[in-house]
Structure formats: C-alpha cells, structure tokens
Amino acid sequence: MLTETATPRTLPLLEVEGVDKSFPGVRALSDMRLELRAGEVLALVGENGAGKSTLMKLLSGIHTPDTGTFTLDGEPLTIAGPKHATELGISIIHQEFNLVPHLTVAQNVFIGREPRRARLLLDERRLVRDARELIGRLHLPLDPNAVVGDLTVANQQMVEIAKALSYDPKVLIMDEPTAALNDAEVATLHELIRRFVRPETGVIYISHRMEEIRRIADRVTVIRDGQYVDTVDVAATSTREIIAMMVGRTLADHAGPQGVRADREVLLEVTGLSTKALLKDVTFDLRAGEILGFAGLMGAGRTETARAIVGADPVDGGVLTLRGSRIRIGHPADAVRHGIGYLSEDRKRYGLLLDKDVKANVTLGALARRFTTAGFVHDRAARAAASEYVGSLRIKTPSVDQTTKFLSGGNQQKVVIAKWLARDCDILIFDEPTRGIDVGAKEEIYQLLNELAEQGKSIIMISSELPEVLRMSHRVVVMSEGRVTRILDAAEASQETIMHYATLRPDENVEDAKELGLDPVETGAAEDEEGKA
Amino acid sequence: GAEGGGAGGGGGQPYIAIVSKGFQHQFWQAVKQGAEEEASKQGARVTFVGPPTEADVEEQINMLTNDIAKSPDALGFAALDSQAAEPLLQQAKSQDIPVIAFDSGVDSDVPLTTVSTDNKAAAAEAAKHMAELVGGSGKVAMVVHDQTSQSGTQRRDGFLEWMEQNAPDIEVLDPQYGGGDQLESANITKSIVSSNPDLKGIYASNEGSAIGVIKGVQESGKQGLQLVGFDSGKAQVDAIRNGTMAGAVTQDPVNMGRQLVIAAMKAINGEDLPETVDTGFKWYDQTNVDDPEIAAVLYD
Amino acid sequence: MVTTREKSGVAGRPVGAVVKGRLQQLLAFASLIVIFAFFSVASPFFFTYGNFTAILFSTVVIGTLAIGTTFVIITGGIDLSIGTGMALCAVMSGVFIVNLDLPLAVGLVATVLFGGLMGLVNGINIALLKIPPFIATLAMMLVAEGLALVVSGSAPIYFSEEPAYTKISTGNLIPGVDFPNAVIVLIVVAVIAGVLLTKTVLGRYTYSIGSNEEATALSGIDVRKWKIAVYAFAGLFIGLAGIMISARLGSAQPATGMGYELQAIAAVVIGGTSLSGGKGSIVGTLIGALIISTLNNGLQIMSIPQEWQNVILGCVILVAVYTDILRKKEA
Amino acid sequence: MVTTREKSGVAGRPVGAVVKGRLQQLLAFASLIVIFAFFSVASPFFFTYGNFTAILFSTVVIGTLAIGTTFVIITGGIDLSIGTGMALCAVMSGVFIVNLDLPLAVGLVATVLFGGLMGLVNGINIALLKIPPFIATLAMMLVAEGLALVVSGSAPIYFSEEPAYTKISTGNLIPGVDFPNAVIVLIVVAVIAGVLLTKTVLGRYTYSIGSNEEATALSGIDVRKWKIAVYAFAGLFIGLAGIMISARLGSAQPATGMGYELQAIAAVVIGGTSLSGGKGSIVGTLIGALIISTLNNGLQIMSIPQEWQNVILGCVILVAVYTDILRKKEA
Numbered sequence A: 001m002l003t004e005t006a007t008p009r010t011l012p013l014l015e016v017e018g019v020d021k022s023f024p025g026v027r028a029l030s031d032m033r034l035e036l037r038a039g040e041v042l043a044l045v046g047e048n049g050a051g052k053s054t055l056m057k058l059l060s061g062i063h064t065p066d067t068g069t070f071t072l073d074g075e076p077l078t079i080a081g082p083k084h085a086t087e088l089g090i091s092i093i094h095q096e097f098n099l100v101p102h103l104t105v106a107q108n109v110f111i112g113r114e115p116r117r118a119r120l121l122l123d124e125r126r127l128v129r130d131a132r133e134l135i136g137r138l139h140l141p142l143d144p145n146a147v148v149g150d151l152t153v154a155n156q157q158m159v160e161i162a163k164a165l166s167y168d169p170k171v172l173i174m175d176e177p178t179a180a181l182n183d184a185e186v187a188t189l190h191e192l193i194r195r196f197v198r199p200e201t202g203v204i205y206i207s208h209r210m211e212e213i214r215r216i217a218d219r220v221t222v223i224r225d226g227q228y229v230d231t232v233d234v235a236a237t238s239t240r241e242i243i244a245m246m247v248g249r250t251l252a253d254h255a256g257p258q259g260v261r262a263d264r265e266v267l268l269e270v271t272g273l274s275t276k277a278l279l280k281d282v283t284f285d286l287r288a289g290e291i292l293g294f295a296g297l298m299g300a301g302r303t304e305t306a307r308a309i310v311g312a313d314p315v316d317g318g319v320l321t322l323r324g325s326r327i328r329i330g331h332p333a334d335a336v337r338h339g340i341g342y343l344s345e346d347r348k349r350y351g352l353l354l355d356k357d358v359k360a361n362v363t364l365g366a367l368a369r370r371f372t373t374a375g376f377v378h379d380r381a382a383r384a385a386a387s388e389y390v391g392s393l394r395i396k397t398p399s400v401d402q403t404t405k406f407l408s409g410g411n412q413q414k415v416v417i418a419k420w421l422a423r424d425c426d427i428l429i430f431d432e433p434t435r436g437i438d439v440g441a442k443e444e445i446y447q448l449l450n451e452l453a454e455q456g457k458s459i460i461m462i463s464s465e466l467p468e469v470l471r472m473s474h475r476v477v478v479m480s481e482g483r484v485t486r487i488l489d490a491a492e493a494s495q496e497t498i499m500h501y502a503t504l505r506p507d508e509n510v511e512d513a514k515e516l517g518l519d520p521v522e523t524g525a526a527e528d529e530e531g532k533a
Numbered sequence B: 001g002a003e004g005g006g007a008g009g010g011g012g013q014p015y016i017a018i019v020s021k022g023f024q025h026q027f028w029q030a031v032k033q034g035a036e037e038e039a040s041k042q043g044a045r046v047t048f049v050g051p052p053t054e055a056d057v058e059e060q061i062n063m064l065t066n067d068i069a070k071s072p073d074a075l076g077f078a079a080l081d082s083q084a085a086e087p088l089l090q091q092a093k094s095q096d097i098p099v100i101a102f103d104s105g106v107d108s109d110v111p112l113t114t115v116s117t118d119n120k121a122a123a124a125e126a127a128k129h130m131a132e133l134v135g136g137s138g139k140v141a142m143v144v145h146d147q148t149s150q151s152g153t154q155r156r157d158g159f160l161e162w163m164e165q166n167a168p169d170i171e172v173l174d175p176q177y178g179g180g181d182q183l184e185s186a187n188i189t190k191s192i193v194s195s196n197p198d199l200k201g202i203y204a205s206n207e208g209s210a211i212g213v214i215k216g217v218q219e220s221g222k223q224g225l226q227l228v229g230f231d232s233g234k235a236q237v238d239a240i241r242n243g244t245m246a247g248a249v250t251q252d253p254v255n256m257g258r259q260l261v262i263a264a265m266k267a268i269n270g271e272d273l274p275e276t277v278d279t280g281f282k283w284y285d286q287t288n289v290d291d292p293e294i295a296a297v298l299y300d
Numbered sequence C, D: 001m002v003t004t005r006e007k008s009g010v011a012g013r014p015v016g017a018v019v020k021g022r023l024q025q026l027l028a029f030a031s032l033i034v035i036f037a038f039f040s041v042a043s044p045f046f047f048t049y050g051n052f053t054a055i056l057f058s059t060v061v062i063g064t065l066a067i068g069t070t071f072v073i074i075t076g077g078i079d080l081s082i083g084t085g086m087a088l089c090a091v092m093s094g095v096f097i098v099n100l101d102l103p104l105a106v107g108l109v110a111t112v113l114f115g116g117l118m119g120l121v122n123g124i125n126i127a128l129l130k131i132p133p134f135i136a137t138l139a140m141m142l143v144a145e146g147l148a149l150v151v152s153g154s155a156p157i158y159f160s161e162e163p164a165y166t167k168i169s170t171g172n173l174i175p176g177v178d179f180p181n182a183v184i185v186l187i188v189v190a191v192i193a194g195v196l197l198t199k200t201v202l203g204r205y206t207y208s209i210g211s212n213e214e215a216t217a218l219s220g221i222d223v224r225k226w227k228i229a230v231y232a233f234a235g236l237f238i239g240l241a242g243i244m245i246s247a248r249l250g251s252a253q254p255a256t257g258m259g260y261e262l263q264a265i266a267a268v269v270i271g272g273t274s275l276s277g278g279k280g281s282i283v284g285t286l287i288g289a290l291i292i293s294t295l296n297n298g299l300q301i302m303s304i305p306q307e308w309q310n311v312i313l314g315c316v317i318l319v320a321v322y323t324d325i326l327r328k329k330e331a
C-alpha cells in the first residue's frame, strides 16, 4: 500500500515483489516489496540488520532470492550476477568497499573495462584521461594516479561513486554512501545525485542520517526485521514518524552533554605531538569525565592524532602526560596498559576479526585481563560476557557464535564498541563511533557515552558529523592540516565557528597563519610566497 | 677440516680445486678427508665442493665453472653427468688446467687419469655374499639410495645382474629408493618386511640406506634376515660387529681422496700418469672387521 | 540506560555450529578412513597391528614438526627452517649428551630449548625486524644446514653409549606391548599443543593474529611479543623432533632434514589449516600427517613401482582435499 | 557549492609515488651492488668478464622459473611444481626431439606448451575446484617428479645428436663474443614478461586478483578464467626452463629439479614481491635471482668452506632484505 504522492511521475522503474531471502539461521528478508519510480530518489531506511543491504545485494546479483520477482521498466528481470546487473543498468555502491587497494584510482574505476590498444594491450594513457575526465565531470577531489590503498576512507568512497557512475546506470543504488563522509563531502555527493537523476533514472539511497534523507530523497521506504513497513513521501512525513516506523516504538528524548567540566582533574595531556607525515605540534588536554569532540575536514589529522597517541603509527615528537606523569607509548599494547583504548574508523581493516565469531571479537581486548587464569581461557565467562553485550547493545545476531563477517554493517560496528566496553579503559578514543549505526542505536550509543563520562571515564570522540560533535562534546578540538587550530568550549561551539577553524589553511595562507599566531617563516608559508614570486 | 683446506696457503702453494658429486654424505666427507690429509702432506692447498644431492647436475656445473674461474693448478672432478661437463672440461684444457677424474669415469679425453672404484663389481661382490648367506634361493629385497645417479644405478644393476646370472633361484624384489635418507629407508624397510613375510635378505646400496635397513629391521622385530650393506661408518660397522648386519662392501674413499691429490700433484709436476688408478673395494664382516687391512678402509 | 532486547532468538545455533565444526574435521578424517579401507582390501599385509604401529612410528618426526608449524601457519606465517633446524638440534643433542656428556635429562631439555632459541631468533627477525617469515626462516634454514655440518664436523654423532637415549624413541613404555615410545611422545605433545591452542591465551592470540594482525594489535595486544612467543614455541618442537629422529636412528645425522619442512607444511595444509592464517587445528594436522604416511606405507606395501608412487600420492592428495572441500560446501 | 580542498597532498602524489617506487627497486638493486663490490675487493677472480657471464649463466634457469612464478605469487598463489615440473618438461623435450625426432622448432614449441598444460591443470585445480594453491601444486610436484622418471625410464635422455639444441643455451649469438645465448633468452623473456605484467590486461588482473580477489570478481571480471590463464602462462616458463636446463646440460635429467621451486620463490620474494599478493615486479625478481646467484658464486670464488657458505648465505640474505626494509621505511 503506497501512500498517495504528489509527484507527477509515477512510472515504476524498478519493482521488487514478494522477495524472501534466508541465510543459515537468519531470515534476512520475507515478502519484501519495493517500488522505485523513474526520476526519483527513494530512501530506504531501517534498523541495523533490517535487511537493507541484503535487498541491494539481491538487486546487484551478488545473492539470489529464495522467492520473489524483480521488474525493470516493466520487464521481468533475472539477475545472473554482478556483471549482468551492471549490463542491465543497475549500479551499486556497496556498504563495504569493493576496491582493489594496490591499483590506482583510474585503474579501479575502469576495472574490467580497460581501454585497449589491441586485444590484450592496455591503453594506460586513455585510461587515465578517461578517468580524469570522469572525475572532473563529477567534481570529485581525486587524483586518477593515486593508489587506492593509500587513500582515506572518504576518498575511497569517492572512488566507489566514480566507478558506479561510470557505468551510466539507469538505477543507482547507494548503500550508506555517506557513512564515511563529512558534511562538505555529503554536499558534493548530493550535488552529484541531483545531476544524475533524470526522468529515466532513479536512485535508491540507504542512510541512517535523517537530515540527509530529508534533503535528498523524494520518498522513503521503511523496512523492519526483514519486512516491508511502508513507503511515504518525505515532504509529508516528519522525521519522528519515520523513526517510529523504523524502530516500532518512540525514542527517548535527546541526551545532551552534562555541562562543561572545567573543574575536573586533567587526565591526559598531549603536548607538541608531531608526525613525519602530517601532525604538527598537536597540543590539548583531556579531563576526567569529559567528552572531547574532534572536528575537522577529511585529512585534517584527527585519525592520525589518535593513532599517534596509542602508538599505532611512529611519532616524530611530543610528550604524553597521564595523571601528571610522563608516559611513553610505542605500541597500542602500551596504550591499553595505560588505560587508553582506540576504536578505529575503519572497522573492517582495524577493528574486526571478520572470520571469527562475535564472542571472540567482543572478548579479544579483555581476554588476558578478564577471562583467564594462568593463561587458560574461561570460555563460559567469555561467552556470558559476550552475550551480555549482544543484549545490551542490541546486536542483531543469531548467537555469539555467528561469524562477524555475516553481521550487517551497523551490527559489526556495535561489536567493535562492545570490545572496548569489555576492556574497561579510562580513556576511550572513539573514531567515528556511530558510522553506519541506525538512529535508534545512535541514541543508545550517545547515552552510553554520557554514562561512561558520568562514571568518570574520558572520551575523545572524533566525528565527521558536526551535529553529533556539537551535541555530545564538553569541548571541541578543531583541526586543520595536522594542527589544532582551536579548542572551543561547548558554549562557543557552533557549526559556523567549527567550520571557520576547520578550513584555516596556515600552511598556504598567511592570513590564516597570522590568525593562529604562527610564525609564517617557520610554517614554510614564506617559502611558498617566494616560490610564487 | 685439515689445515690444508680452506683459506690457508701462500701464493707458492699449488692449489687443487675438487668438485665432487656430493658434499654432506659420509662417503664424500671421507674423500675430502683423504684429499686434505694428502694435500697437507705434500704442501698443497685443496678446496672441496659438491652439490647437495647427486641429482643436482646443474649446480655441479655451476660449481665447476666457479672453480675454473679461480685458475687452479689442477682440478679434481667427479662428474654427475659427463656430457654436461664436457664444454667446461675443454675450457680447463684450453687454460692448461690438468683435470683428474675420480669416483667414476668421464666420457672425455680431457682427464689425465681416473681415480675410481668399480661400483658394479663391488655390488656384484655384495650379491655373491648375499646369495651365499640365504643359501642360494628365496626372496631378497633392495633398498637403493637413488634411481638416477651413477652410484645408485651401478650398485643396483651390479647386484641385479649378478643375481640374474648366478642365482636363478633367488627372487629379487623391485628395488625401492629411499634417497639415502635413514628415516625414509627405515620406513620403506618396515613396509617391505611386513608385506613379504617370506623375505630372506635385504641389500642396502649406501650408508644411509644401510642404517635405515638396520633400523627398520630392528623396529619390525623380524629375526633371521640377512642384511648386506655398502660403505662403512660407525653405525654400520657396529651392526656388523654385533651381527645385525651380515656384512658390507666398502670402497676406500679416504684412499680415493689421497690418490686424487697424488695424481693431481704428479700432473702439476708434469709427471706421467697411468690411465686409471683403481682404489679398490673390500668385503667385510664379523670375521675380518678388525683386520688391519680392513680397519684401514673403514671410515667413521 | 540501555534497553535489552531478548529477541535475537535461534538459541539452538551454538550447538549446531559446534557439531558442524566437529563434522568437518571428521570429514577430513573420512578421507583417511577411505584410504585405510582401500589398502586393507588391496593388500593382506596392510591391516596388521605391526603395520599400524609402523605407520604411526613413521608419522612421529613429521608429525612433531607439523604440530609446531601449525601454530606458525595459523598466525599467517611460515617456517621453512624446521627441516634443517631439526638436523641442527639433533647434532646439538649429540653435543650435549655425547660430547659434553651431560646427564640425559639435562641434555634433552637443553636440546628442546636450543630449538626454542632458533624459533626465538626467527620470531625476533619476523616480529621486530619485520622481515617476511618466508625470508627469515629461509635464511635460518640455510644457516642451520651449514651449522649442523660445522658443529658436527660433517660426521654423524653416535649415541651408542647412551642406550637410554634411543629408548626415548624405540623403547616400549609398557613392557611386552609393542607400542613404540615415539608414538606416545607424539600423542602427548599433540594433546599438550591442542590444549594450548584451544584453551589458552597463546592459542587465542595465535588465531587472532592470523585473522587480522592489525586489528589484534589495535585491541591492545602486543602482537610482536606474541608472534615471537609463537615462533619460539614452535621452535621447541624443532628441538623435540631433533631428539626423536636422532633417538630413532641412534645417531645425529647432520646432513638430513632438508625437505622435511615441505612435508610438514603439507601435513598442516592437508589437515585444513589455511596458509593465509586464522584457522586450523592440531587434530587436522595429525590427520594430514597420517594421510601422507599411510599413503607412503600403503603404496610400498602394495609394491607399486616407486616412480608411480609419487604420481599416485599426488593424485590421491588432490582427490582427498577436493572431496573435503566438496563436503564442507555441502555441510 | 563543492568545497573540494586542493591540498590533501594528493596532487604531488603520483609523480612522487612513481619515483618512490623506482627508488625502492633501486634500493634492492643497491644490495646487489654492495655484494658485488664486496666480492670484487675480496677476490681477484671475481671481477672478470668471464665470471660475470658465469653468474648470469647460472641465473638463467632459476630466473626463468622465478619470472613465471612472479605472476602466480602476485595473484596471491604459489607454485611448488616448478622444480620437478621443469624436469618433466626437460624429459618431454627429450621425448619430442630425440625419441620422436620432431623438428627442433616443433619440439621446442611442444615442450613449452607442455609446460603450459601443466600450468593449466594447476590453474583448473585451483580456480575451478578451489583446491588451495599450495596443495594443488604440491600434488603436481609429486606427479611431475614421478612422471619424469616414468617417461624417461629413470635414465637421462641425451641430446648428443642435436647440437643445435645445446646451442640454445651454450652457443653465442654473436660469433666470437663470449656471451651465452641462455642469458639472451633470459633477458628476452624477462622483457616480454615485464611488458605483459605492466601493459596488458593479463598483468592488470594479476595484480587485481592478488590485491582483492572478491572485489575483482564483483567488478565483473571472470577471476577463475584469469587465474587459470596466469597458472597456464607461468607453466610456459616451466617448459622454457626445462629446455634451458636440458640444453645447457646436453641431457634431460629426470631426477633433477627438486628444490628449484624454493630457490625460485626465494628469488621472487627477495625481489620484493609479497607472498600475500598484489605487488611485485619482474625487475625485482631478476635482482632477487641475481643476489642469490652472485652470493653462491662469490662465496665459492672466495674459497669459503662449503659448510660455511650456507651459513653466510643465510645471514647475507637476512641483512640484504632487512636493509631494504629499513630504507623503504625511511624513503
């Protein structure tokens, strides 16, 4: 039953009817329906594990449905595989990247369709030219010759987008394309989508960010526990209503920070932290019971700061002081020994043992501390603890013995969070902790962060979602080009002030350098000026 | 190693480069020992190299190439495959490096002499004793160290041919190859013993095979088998002393090394050389193992 | 306050998963059974007590090496130094017990520790100096090969004066029952290794490192330390294998060992341990080692000409592993 | 309102990356140069034209095998069958040219194709039957070892009647200039392989599969087909190596070859190709092969006792690779 819509174009482009899909032990979809109309952006929302990605995988030919029919442009559709799907005009950007890390951007974009000079001989020059042309047309900040493995997650996402659009698809499916993007990049992406949508094309857009859906989508389809709930017009429905349909209940009100904690003792001082690659003289302190937000544009150095603190990357200089005494950290193990834990922004690469079960992942960090005597593991205690976290974080999994690989993206993220909760660190550095997490669960995680802070734990929260940073932080550290450009109290922090400091470019702009009180010669700006002269 | 080997030696010392068929095995170590002893006696310097197995023909060719590059005063060479080495031997000849073949002959006119024993004849001697030990009839097995190398095939064929011609009532089982590895030979032996309850004897074609056979028979607990071996070495000599092994044929590798250096020195000094120098072989068993002439050819 | 949701049902799963896991191992075992059954029918000499102990006996050295290497391979590494390293350990055993005339127990412990030392050096090269495991252990393989010759003076060291030493391998613990001690040693170390791999922190971290080394490190586990520990631990098995082979032969043979590494690794991989790390088991490794030694034994027992034995061995390994893959897919 | 930030260093990256890449290869090359320089000072016999060609000559067979294996290893696979496979190809060459008396050119092509066939079988086992590369090629290694003996009747096949055959390896293309054809063959196939790896679809997918097989498959590339192609292609080099070794020796030796696989893989890995796939180069492989053969040559030229040669070889490989790692980190 589709709600009446004001949109005049009602031609169905893609229809999904009565689709069932089960995995061993999991019924991911049952009697699923979906209708994408030509010329629209259809948002698809649902909780973590609701079955969104599974449906998209059916549409892109990665999985085959147990039952059900697909129709494209009125024609019945059988999708033989990923390649067939693209040939039919269905392009997908998966939630988990499908990139080849050792190849360049251009090589990734045109993989499988390389321009050739003879049957086997590649035309590398044309490849790069085509890629540059495509990237230019899409206004993406990418270098066609950059090696994809060296790019940040955000830039890798851009490569996925370029790759999907290069097929000139009729239907473009985007599975949480903005999870790794900050606001500016999201704007770029939306711009792209608007240009892409023509009367004969359509977009299915999966996201957990409601504001974003309001901005880009025409209609929204809600699913819950693998079943179709409803499709509504975005303009005619409030966010609260959509969320209520999603979670099947009303959510508690926003939890905000509990006030600035200037009175608390300083737990960790970071002074003059520098790395060869990026960081310059990063200095800040963290108080007990404080949530310290970190804001900045992509590549500002927030992740690098975190990795440098916990000893994941080599440091060029700087001093860490914990509770007044200097500490040295050469390896993440040292950091954890001092009670500093780091949750990475890239769960697949740095967070999870994908081929191990939920239990093993949740208990990994705390194993030696909480679940062993004399080196022997207490399996029962580990299992009990894992089950507890599965319950309290509402991780959707058939059991704690499920292989993590088979969890939905958001539930994987919850597993990583559970791992750090189990380890019980005094200082937790959460890098993009809500990436890929549904609205309901997000609230729960915010609450959790507040609870932790109230217990006296200190949290550094790196986030590319400004509203999140503003809502959660007692103070906000703003970074740009590897420097801390400003530390704002909650009272002074706003979208505008943060963006101002996040876009300062002291290395290239003398004015900006002056504003930060930096000596222009020392920063190399003078050299730059000379170079231009 | 003895002081003659390796780095020592001033410029005036004659230098003899020896490229052998092997290096790690006892037999080759005994040749090396003889060569080094004789060299230090004569005031010469020797180097001794050989590939890890007798199948590594190319590696031996590389070794030969490298040794010729050092312009030695004489070259001792035991060819794994004479044809492969011929161009290099010609090169040595053109550089006026006298070449002495050892262990087995080389199909070439370059070597001035060949210091060797007749593997086939030695194997035939072992066959003769085996036939006597089992009383001229019954089943006999063979554990051979290699199915392609000259020493492996000659010691196999010498045994087989003698049996065929002189002991028609003896059934010789298909030879099994253990690569000269004691453990593998022991495992093979146990399989042979358990699948041939009526077995009367086993012939082992080198030291590694012999030790393997001894171990395999001991472990299988089978009594009354006649074991005939090849080469010497402490374990084998002990087994012969205590009766586990009936006897063995041994060549005289230490003497081979010695004769090799003697021939090389003669060549360096321009003296005449006989066409071949036979270093001989001996049968030894419990009765004569302590005879001085036997004790002299045993190495351990 | 976090609301718990009791849902997420399917309580029966864990048991199912466990049974499935067991079944998969049983299936690798099934290949072995088929091979056994075939030879039993094909040759009257195969199915005898004596031949069974012979097969077990011939599994001991490769099995011991393979058990240690299982840990290394589960971390995603490899150890090529186990073959020649074993020869070096055998020689060291000779040096300790024969040349230095240390008491037997001291000599044995010293040999095992010497193996551990070699593993430690491998571990340091790999974990601290970041040299790829293939290269680090290849270098150790060459060094051990050379040192075995140097230390022994290129001659075997005989344990003739040490009858107790050879008893470690060839003696019978229960007098009168023909069951070689070597097999008992293998079983005991397999059980110990199995417990360590499945029940202890060392084992858990071994799997974790192989599954995702970076994630493990970022979880606060000192991956360098544990990798060193794993290689050193695997080294103990090199030492033990050195004892087992020299005790069986009654002598330390410096030139032996080359090629054993490939056989041991093959046993591990046939047993279902993945070379890319993260999964594997001791039981699987033992089954893998048994498959190889049973095939070798059976083909010889059947008096197949030796040049054909390798051809058949290769084909049977292919078929056995392929059947395993098929069955796992179906399970 | 697209707020792209031109900075992010990316603009400078590509050129930088390329230069950096070249530099890294040059640095591996630097290890080779240092080794060269050392031996040149240490021995008067080392730095001669004749010895240089000797080193190159001794690199040919391992180099040829290593080049083919580079492709396999870049896909994340491994090929253990190259050593004994080479022996089988040498024997087949003897069968074609000596026994069947086919025209030389036909025999050569048939031999190379036979190698390709072996590779094809490996590829099918790996890509279609999903047998792990280690097992599939281990089985092929055993089968080839056996077949080489079966086909040849366990005896070498001599090419005495075919002087043109041995000229392929030992002849001199330019009369009077002492530069063996074998080296020219190696250089030519290296160039061809280099072009294929960097300039063709085959090469591109080789890297792509090794880097992320799943993503490659999802991009619509028939990974199975290309994996089979890579193994078959690498097989051609096994065939060629079989020709090169038998042409050099003037005979096909059925028992040779075991152990060459490890040397070839070592050359590939020392040359900077990662066993986990995704990266590597032909130049690197050649440098790796040259490092090994130069060390072997130099140590013997210096008359280092053989038991010490391996010890030193192992240590030098460690140091060379470690220096390389250090320099890469700094670069």
Ligand SMILES: Nc1ncnc2c1ncn2[C@@H]1O[C@H](COP(=O)(O)OP(=O)(O)OP(=O)(O)O)[C@@H](O)[C@H]1O
Residues within 6 Å of the ligand: A023, A024, A026, A027, A028, A046, A047, A048, A049, A050, A051, A052, A053, A054, A055, A095, A396, A397, A406, A407, A408, A409, A410, A411, A436, A438
């Ligand atoms: N290959 C698989 N094997 C087993 N279960 C699977 C598999 N893929 C998905 N599932 C399960 O199917 C359900 C739906 O997963 P899906 O990835 O579609 O969720 P989603 O709606 O995309 O969630 P998220 O918002 O977290 O990405 C989940 O319970 C998940 O665990």
Ligand SMILES: Nc1ncnc2c1ncn2[C@@H]1O[C@H](COP(=O)(O)OP(=O)(O)OP(=O)(O)O)[C@@H](O)[C@H]1O
Residues within 6 Å of the ligand: A149, A150, A151, A152, A153, A154, A277, A278, A296, A297, A298, A299, A300, A301, A302, A303, A304, A305, A345, A464, D008, D009
């Ligand atoms: N794996 C990597 N290899 C090479 N360079 C990297 C890698 N990861 C990050 N960088 C570079 O380091 C710089 C800082 O990235 P970092 O991830 O620290 O920024 P950030 O502020 O956390 O931004 P975000 O996480 O939003 O991308 C960027 O210029 C990026 O190109």
Ligand SMILES: [Mg+2]
Residues within 6 Å of the ligand: A052, A053, A054, A095, A175, A408, A409, A410
């Ligand atoms: Mg999803």
Ligand SMILES: [Mg+2]
Residues within 6 Å of the ligand: A302, A303, A304, A345, A431, A462
């Ligand atoms: Mg970041």
